[in-house]
């Protein structure tokens with residue numbers, strides 16, 4: 001089969017489209033013919049090995065040589081004791097634990113698979129696993145956003161942000177989206193009431209306070225974030241710099257204590273079993289999946305570069321022919 005392979009951390013140039021052996025499904029596994037795979041910031045981070053947390057599985061060299069975690073496709077074969085899915089069934093999955101999506105076929109534990117939501121295309125279903133889980137748990141789960149609350153989403157123009165803005169609006173929040181200049185109009189188009197260009201304005205220094213800050217691109221100190229929280233407000237670190245992560249882990253729990261503010265890391269429970277509510281909202285057309293660009297398997301390096309250089313508005317999808 002064809003797959004996009006890398007053996008060392010680096011820029012998109014280290015990726016190669018190659019013929020590799022088609023994997024055989026093991027015990028309890030299913031072989032999925034991949035039709036679509038969506039890109040996440042985690043693919044870009046694991047390609048380059050930056051931030052350091054992306055090297056958790058391979059400190060010096062990548063442990064998994066094929067990236068791509070959010071897939072949708074068809075069951076091609078089932079391994080021993082894999083009885084839940086039949087060949088031909090349409091499925092989707094988040095395989096972040098072992099990757100392998102940028103390929104014609106991927107081995108997937110049957111426990112990680114779910115049937116494709118009725119009425120959805122492969123590309124739509126492939127967009128939901130990771131970005132949908134982050135948005136859902138950031139706002140409806142740990143975030144517990146309520147009508148009338150002021151919510152700020154930092155990094156709102158990307159994949160998770162696109163879902164998070166819409167979800168926060170559905171919960172009746174007043175939403176501020178923060179991202180780069182070229183994404184301001186996009187954030188408005190998915191429902192943000194206010195937008196901030198982070199290249200021109202630091203949201204922690206504008207004097208405004210928010211009930212919830214969902215930080216998808218954290219680079220500021222825990223104290224700066226605390227300053228932007230309303231009384232009893234919550235700040236959730238989702239992704240960003242290691243310095244910001246350590247600050248939130250070490251100082252966060254104490255920083256806001258006296259004012260009832262909570263500064264925490266959101267450890268997202270990943271997997272398609274956690275995205276049911278947002279899948280239903282997409283099926284009911286209450287939330288839209290915005291796909292900025294589609295690429296072919298041979299174009300994965302360009303697709304990752306587009307995402308990594310910060311141009312993607314919403315999701316980027318690779319269609320595997």
Ligand SMILES: NC(=O)c1ccc[n+]([C@@H]2O[C@H](COP(=O)([O-])OP(=O)(O)OC[C@H]3O[C@@H](n4cnc5c(N)ncnc54)[C@H](OP(=O)(O)O)[C@@H]3O)[C@@H](O)[C@H]2O)c1
Nearest residue numbers: 041155157158159160180198217238239240266267268310
């Ligand atoms: N906590 C967990 O359990 C967990 C689980 C899975 C993934 N994650 C993390 O979740 C994060 C978000 O993923 P995603 O797929 O939504 O990423 P994405 O699609 O790349 O979106 C991130 C957005 O943040 C923007 N951005 C970059 N620097 C910024 C800054 N300084 N201020 C404001 N915005 C900035 C980017 O735009 P520009 O590049 O144009 O600036 C981009 O629009 C990733 O870091 C990933 O590692 C966390």
